[in-house]
Amino acid sequence: QVHLVQSGAEVRKPGSSVKVSCKASGYTFTEHYVHWVRQAPGQGLEWMGRINPVDGGTSYAQVSQGRVILTRDESANSVYLDLTNLQSDDTAVYFCARGMGDGYSFYFDSWGQGTVVTVSS
Amino acid sequence: ILMTQSPVTLSVSPGTRATLSCKASQRIGSNLAWYQKKPGQAPRLLISSASTRATGVPSRFTGSGSGTEFTLTINSLQPEDFATYYCQYYEAGTFGQGTRLEI
Numbered sequence A: 001q002v003h004l005v006q007s008g009a010e011v012r013k014p015g016s017s018v019k020v021s022c023k024a025s026g027y028t029f030t031e032h033y034v035h036w037v038r039q040a041p042g043q044g045l046e047w048m049g050r051i052n053p054v055d056g057g058t059s060y061a062q063v064s065q066g067r068v069i070l071t072r073d074e075s076a077n078s079v080y081l082d083l084t085n086l087q088s089d090d091t092a093v094y095f096c097a098r099g100m101g102d103g104y105s106f107y108f109d110s111w112g113q114g115t116v117v118t119v120s121s
Numbered sequence B: 001i002l003m004t005q006s007p008v009t010l011s012v013s014p015g016t017r018a019t020l021s022c023k024a025s026q027r028i029g030s031n032l033a034w035y036q037k038k039p040g041q042a043p044r045l046l047i048s049s050a051s052t053r054a055t056g057v058p059s060r061f062t063g064s065g066s067g068t069e070f071t072l073t074i075n076s077l078q079p080e081d082f083a084t085y086y087c088q089y090y091e092a093g094t095f096g097q098g099t100r101l102e103i
Helices: none
Strands: A003-006 A010-012 A020-027 A036-040 A044-050 A057-061 A067-072 A076-085 A090-102 A106-111 A117-119 B003-005 B009-011 B020-025 B030-036 B044-048 B059-064 B069-074 B086-087 B099-102
Touching: A003 A106, A003 A117, A010 A020, A020 A090, A020 A117, A036 A067, A057 A067, A076 A090, A106 B030, A106 B044, A117 B030, B003 B059, B003 B086, B020 B030, B020 B086, B020 B099, B030 B059, B044 B059, B069 B086
Parallel strands: A010 A117, B009 B099
Antiparallel strands: A003 A020, A020 A076, A036 A044, A036 A090, A044 A057, A067 A076, A090 A106, A090 A117, B003 B020, B020 B069, B030 B044, B030 B086, B059 B069, B086 B099
16 A cells, blocks of 8 residues: 655744655555645645656756755655745645656645644744 | 636535536646545545546546546535545646535
């Protein structure tokens, strides 16, 4: 059974950074891209980017460019979301999700439980 | 490509049918998925390729459409179906803004 388990809630001050982890199990890690999707309070779902677990290749949504870094550790079956220069509107729940399809045309068949990131002074 | 869902909120009674709409600003074939999202939970895949039910999804959930117009129909609404539903176009992970299904 596919499982994506994320790290716990974080509270950060504006201008700081946060790293969220997502550990995959129940499938061959290198066979699926892993994506990140966020949901701000009262808002909808927003795709942030994805990483190829084979070579670490990444693609980011325009809104993520420059402040989001996705990495992976194949030995740990884990991917990581680094969000830098945090602002109050980065307060959201961040989900990792397993992609079906390729790096450009995809949907999400399994999701992590979500990580709440709160940015507040 | 923009995905527009309607209505924003749909009020229905248990046991009845709900029809949710998702329209694409350009033709997208059948490259569409539907998700159910409840507060405090992760989204759940319901439908892929516009009409293929995901594993374990009850048969009361039906996806249809192609091109620019898509529909998610939920028959005989159960209490656990009241949630927000999102459509998603496969490319660039583009989501619609969601339809909240309320009692």
